[in-house]
Amino acid sequence: xxxxxxxxxxxxxxxxxxxxxxxxxxxxxxxxxxxxxxxxxxxxxxxxxxxxxxxxxxxxxxxxxxxxxxxxxxxxxxxxxxxxxxxxxxxxxxxxxxxxxxxxxxxxxxxxxxxxxxxxxxxxxxxxxxxxxxxxxxxxxxxxxxxxxxxxxxxxxxxxxxxxxxxxxxxxxxxxxxxxxxxxxxxxxxxxxxxxxxxxxxxxxxxxxxxxxxxxxxxxxxxxxxxxxxxxxxxxxxxxxxxxxxxxxxxxxxxxxxxxxxxxxxxxxxxxxxxxxxxxxxxxxxxxxxxxxxxxxxxxxxxxxxxxxxxxxxxxxxxxxxxxxxxxxxxxxxxxxxxxxxxxxxxxxxxxxxxxxxxxxxxxxxxxxxxxxxxxxxxxxxxxxxxxxxxxxxxx
Numbered sequence: 001x002x003x004x005x006x007x008x009x010x011x012x013x014x015x016x017x018x019x020x021x022x023x024x025x026x027x028x029x030x031x032x033x034x035x036x037x038x039x040x041x042x043x044x045x046x047x048x049x050x051x052x053x054x055x056x057x058x059x060x061x062x063x064x065x066x067x068x069x070x071x072x073x074x075x076x077x078x079x080x081x082x083x084x085x086x087x088x089x090x091x092x093x094x095x096x097x098x099x100x101x102x103x104x105x106x107x108x109x110x111x112x113x114x115x116x117x118x119x120x121x122x123x124x125x126x127x128x129x130x131x132x133x134x135x136x137x138x139x140x141x142x143x144x145x146x147x148x149x150x151x152x153x154x155x156x157x158x159x160x161x162x163x164x165x166x167x168x169x170x171x172x173x174x175x176x177x178x179x180x181x182x183x184x185x186x187x188x189x190x191x192x193x194x195x196x197x198x199x200x201x202x203x204x205x206x207x208x209x210x211x212x213x214x215x216x217x218x219x220x221x222x223x224x225x226x227x228x229x230x231x232x233x234x235x236x237x238x239x240x241x242x243x244x245x246x247x248x249x250x251x252x253x254x255x256x257x258x259x260x261x262x263x264x265x266x267x268x269x270x271x272x273x274x275x276x277x278x279x280x281x282x283x284x285x286x287x288x289x290x291x292x293x294x295x296x297x298x299x300x301x302x303x304x305x306x307x308x309x310x311x312x313x314x315x316x317x318x319x320x321x322x323x324x325x326x327x328x329x330x331x332x333x334x335x336x337x338x339x340x341x342x343x344x345x346x347x348x349x350x351x352x353x354x355x356x357x358x359x360x361x362x363x364x365x366x367x368x369x370x371x372x373x374x375x376x377x378x379x380x381x382x383x384x385x386x387x388x389x390x391x392x393x394x395x396x
Contacts, residue, residue: 061349062340062385069346074378076342078371081320087359088256092247092265092294092311094303096238102212104235107185110134112226113206117235119220123211126187129235131208132228137184138205141194144177145203148195185209215239216301243298245274247311248289254279256315263294266310267303271361272296276313312361321357321364328376329355329363330383339365340382342373348382 064074110132117129151174159167181191186207194201219236222228245265249257261276274296283290294311296303303309324339332338337355340348357364368374375382 060386061343061347062382062389064346064348064382064385066346069378072378072381074381075376076373077376078373079322079324079368080370081322083317083319084321084323084359084362084364085262085314086316086318087312087314088249088253090247090249090289090292090311090313092245092309094267094296094305094307094309095244095246096218096305097242097244097295100213100215100239100242102215102237103233104129104209104212104237105231105233106132106209106228107183107230108134108136109227109229110137112222112224112228112234115220115222115224116208117211117217117220119217121217122215123217123237124214125211127211128208129211130222131206132185133204133206134184135205137186137207138203140177140180140184141203141205144174144181144191145195145198145201147174147177149198150174209234211235211237213237213239240298240301243296243303243305244277245294245296245309245311247292247294247313248284248287249292249313251283251288251290253315254290254292257292257313258315262314264312265294265296266312267307270302272298272303322366322368322370323362323364324374325376326358326361326363328374328379329353329365330379337363337365339368340375340379341368342375348375350383350386 064072111134112130113133114131115129116131117123117127123129147170151170154162154167154170178191181194182188184207186194187210190207215237216239217235218238220234222232222234228234247263257276257279259276259279262273263276264271264273274294276292277295278293280291280293292311292313294313329337329339332350332352336352338350338352341351343349351368353365353367355363356366
């Protein structure tokens with residue numbers, strides 16, 4: 001084929017375009033290859049980064065040794081369906097147990113001679129608390145000693161020697177003198193000691209007031225040398241092993257409250273079990289509530305009169321449900337409810353659950369079968385340990 005000059009002029013630009021296009025196309029392919037390689041590296045790094053942060057199921061668990069479990073107070077229990085107590089909540093105030101409290105007062109005008117007990121002391125029944133002195137008591141003591149001596153002489157002679165009237169007068173005179181001693185504040189044992197030996201007996205008007213019960217002295221407002229009148233409060237003593245709590249309940253739910261029902265109070269972050277012992281039948285004019293009296297054990301004297309508490313009174317039971325303490329069911333990072341399941345001793349895994357009902361201090365849940373071992377105390381500590389690892393676990 002013969003190529004003319006005109007043909008050459010036409011082909012030359014075409015070849016140049018082809019030649020120029022080949023390197024440009026090869027460069028684009030090379031760039032694509034590099035970009036693909038870079039994307040693969042990023043994917044590998046992302047996958048490795050995910051493994052480091054525990055998004056896998058195996059890395060979402062928290063492991064604690066026995067020492068840390070004990071320190072955190074971790075307690076695990078298997079889930080079990082049980083009837084749930086229906087409760088009403090009401091504010092309450094701690095009060096003295098009036099049935100276990102006594103007041104010590106003089107019955108006659110007297111002067112304080114000696115103190116034998118102080119505020120806060122633990123005292124026992126018939127323990128000496130205070131010694132008083134009274135002119136009125138001295139007169140009665142003297143009359144009693146004379147009457148007792150006379151009765152002793154007449155009773156020894158008998159009705160064969162003295163007339164029946166004289167015998168009766170002597171006996172009645174002693175009985176009346178003894179009654180006055182008791183009425184003025186002496187005890188039978190003190191009277192017996194006074195007349196035990198009339199040769200050395202002293203009618204000096206002194207006498208001691210004794211504790212009427214075992215308990216704690218919670219009041220002793222007097223000083224030595226003070227003159228006290230009949231009825232003045234010298235000591236108040238109470239048995240603090242059991243106290244009362246007055247719960248203020250809305251009248252609308254009073255029909256559900258029964259004497260003997262189980263109750264509990266929250267004081268200083270601790271629940272104390274007790275029961276309903278009395279229900280008042282008059283409404284408080286200011287609060288428009290009704291009082292329910294609870295008897296609460298008070299070992300260790302942790303509760304004191306005037307202290308405000310939260311009360312919960314049981315009014316019945318529901319059908320069996322799966323429930324946990326409220327502090328065992330926590331919010332996960334994405335806002336869902338979760339609990340911690342023990343997969344193995346010391347190994348805990350967060351699992352999402354559904355909270356179907358919440359009661360004071362209790363959460364009713366769904367999503368886990370009965371028998372599943374769940375952390376019921378110390379869940380917040382386990383969750384904190386999980387957060388320290390930087391995990392954002394989503395177990396759906």
